[in-house]
Amino acid sequence: MTDFAAQLTALLGPGAVIVEPADMAKYLTDWSGTHSGTALAVVRPGNTAEVSLVLKHAYGAGVPVVPQSGNTGLAGGGVPDASGRSILLSLERMNEIREISASALTMTVEAGCVLAKLHETVEAQNLFFPLNFGAKGSCMIGGNLSTNAGGSNVVRYGNTRELCLGLEVVMPDGRVINLLSGLRKNNTGYDLRDLFIGAEGTLGVITAATMKLYPLPKARATALVAVDSLADALTLLNRVQAASGGAVEAFEMMPRIFLKTAAKHKPDLMSPFRESPPYAAMIEIAATSDAEAAPDADGTLPIMRTLQVAAEHALEDGIIQDAVFAASEAQRLDIWRLREAALEVTNSVKTKIGFDISLPLDRIDKFVAETQMIVERYVTGAHLNPLGHLGDGNLHLGIWCDPEGDADAFKAHAKDMKESVLDLLARSGGSFSAEHGIGSSKLGEMSKYKDPVALAVMREIKAALDPKGIMNPGRLLPGL
Ligand SMILES: Cc1cc2nc3c(=O)[nH]c(=O)nc-3n(C[C@H](O)[C@H](O)[C@H](O)COP(=O)(O)OP(=O)(O)OC[C@H]3O[C@@H](n4cnc5c(N)ncnc54)[C@H](O)[C@@H]3O)c2cc1C
Known part of the structure; x- marks a missing residue:
């Protein structure tokens, strides 16, 4: 045990400081298994006063500190680097x-x-x-x-x-x-x-x-809707918002390639349509008032009626092609399970590029069409998987190599393809990190695409609040 770890053990008690490599392992590799590092110790304070003590000592000794909560981050920000100089500070015991x-x-x-x-x-x-x-x-x-x-x-x-x-x-x-x-x-x-x-x-x-x-919402209405395009999906979203008084809680897109891959790799998941449509949109609206949550004479909830009527009109106008409504809580959870399996389904694809991006809603359709053209310039037989939270403009966009396709050619062009898509995204007014953050995995994008003055001001804030640079070094800010 290092002197520093011994000091922390004396301060917090032995149960709060882990130094055995086997016991530290689960904290030092992230959920995806992509990012891992080493640490002087894993420190698990039990309250704010103990966190304060740990930081005071780390600051005095110039020891870097990597905070970690649930370790599910997808940007490589919550595990230390390979230097072994840092302590990992786990918040897991502070759960009151x-x-x-x-x-x-x-x-x-x-x-x-x-x-x-x-x-x-x-x-x-x-x-x-x-x-x-x-x-x-x-x-x-x-x-x-x-x-x-x-x-x-x-x-x-x-x-x-x-x-x-x-x-x-x-x-x-x-x-x-x-x-x-x-x-x-x-x-x-x-x-x-x-x-x-x-x-x-x-x-x-x-x-x-x-x-x-x-x-707590008193009732929810949930449906999976077949649509031909992202533009049609957006029209549907706006119509349901208008019909329900802004009660849309979730609007999630699942493209055909995702539905097919899910059916192949996770056959226990629901398979909503006989033929996979170009896109399935999952839509959920929620009611908090008793009036909308009380079944009418034929047993239908008013909130469900609102969704059904909006879907019927959209069907008549050719905006949607089909719709499946959750008739029970079990069916609703089946729909959610399909959407929430996204990472597992994506992980079943061996050769791919992934983005967590956002765009103004009215530019998404054009961006996806232009991305398709970029991909076709580089490789044949690759699939675009524009999956995600369309309601807020966030796509977990994937470019997937076909299982029968030329993986070597795909890999050879991956870097250029990625850069071309990110350049297009910047020109389209989008963000290269919608919700997963920067961590260690998007430092290059941060250098290239973040407004340089904004980046300089961020560095000034960092220098003012953390002059010794002990907090999660090498994460979020390039070069620090
Ligand atoms: C299956 C799956 C689905 C996901 N879906 C989504 C999604 O839809 N939307 C989304 O936004 N994210 C999603 N994520 C990513 C991830 O779950 C989120 O980023 C989540 O907020 C991370 O929380 P965590 O407790 O695991 O943080 P960690 O992974 O422990 O840490 C994340 C970052 O925060 C820092 N940090 C942690 N705790 C503290 C603290 N107390 N003080 C200061 N810094 C701290 C860490 O140093 C690190 O940089 C998904 C991940 C998985 C595995």
Whole structure:
């Protein structure tokens, strides 16, 4: 054990500091298995005062600190580099719910609370925390805030940033900033809270947060709809928004290649249409009022009727080709399971390029068509998989080599193809990182595409708040 690890053990007790390589292993490789590193020690403080102690010592000794919550991040930001100089600071023991207020519609929770656990706890009190995505069983609110996570409900409720009212943060030198507040109006100078959201652990450690809650929807209507194009899907989305008074909670696109690959590799998932359409759009609307949630004379929920009528009109107008409605909660969950298997289905494709991008909604269709032309310039037989959260303009765009295709040619052109698509994206006013963040995997894009003055100001903020550069070095900001 190094002297530094021994000092931390003396401060926090042996249970809080792990130094055995076999015991540290699970913290040092990310969910995808793509990123891994080594560390002096894994440190698991149990409360904010202990986080403060750890950072004070790390700051004094100049030891880098890599914060980690659920370790489901997809950008390589939550595991240390290979130098072995850092400590990994795990928030997993800080999982207390400090307060839930049903009247103020807020909860104050520690950073290590698992997202799915928060869902269960508040739903038992008829409340709703809308942040939702496939990693909910493992990711934690500290990581959600630090990546400004998105997911499937952004179209109605916004990103994690929009759901956050206040934070408690430990600064690199150990000082604790208490910005925990349920206030919805608080104009008292610079909004420091927003600096730490999406900072990916480069400015300090988030130890607790006050988050917004909503009334638990009383009923939901969910459907899978067959559409020919992304432009038609967007028309459908806007029509359903208008018909439901903005009640669309999720609008997710699954292209034909995704549906076919899912049917082949995960046959237990639902296969909604006899023939896979060009796109299946998953649409869910939710009602919080009793009137919309009470079945009418023939047993149909008004909220479901709204969706069915909108779909019927869209069918008559040739905007959609078919629709399957969830007739029970079990069928609704089957539809969600199909969408949430996206990463597993994608991982079954051996040779591919992946993007997590966003565009203005009205430019997506053209961008995808132009991307198709770029791909065809380089390789034949590759498939475009524009999957994702269309409701908020976020595509998890994949370029997949056909299993029977020329993988060597695909790999030979992968770098150029990727660059051409990213250049097109920049010209189209899009972002090269919609929701997964920068971590260590998108530093090149950050250098090339981020506004240079914005990047310089970000570096100045980093230097002011973390002058010794101990917080998650080599992540988010190129060259630091
Ligand atoms: C199956 C699957 C589906 C996913 N779907 C989505 C999706 O739809 N939308 C989406 O946005 N993401 C998605 N993700 C990515 C990931 O789940 C999110 O980025 C999530 O918010 C990460 O949370 P975490 O607790 O795992 O953070 P970690 O992976 O532990 O950390 C992520 C980053 O935050 C920093 N960090 C962690 N905790 C703290 C803290 N307390 N203080 C300061 N810095 C901290 C880390 O250093 C790292 O840079 C998905 C991942 C998987 C595996």
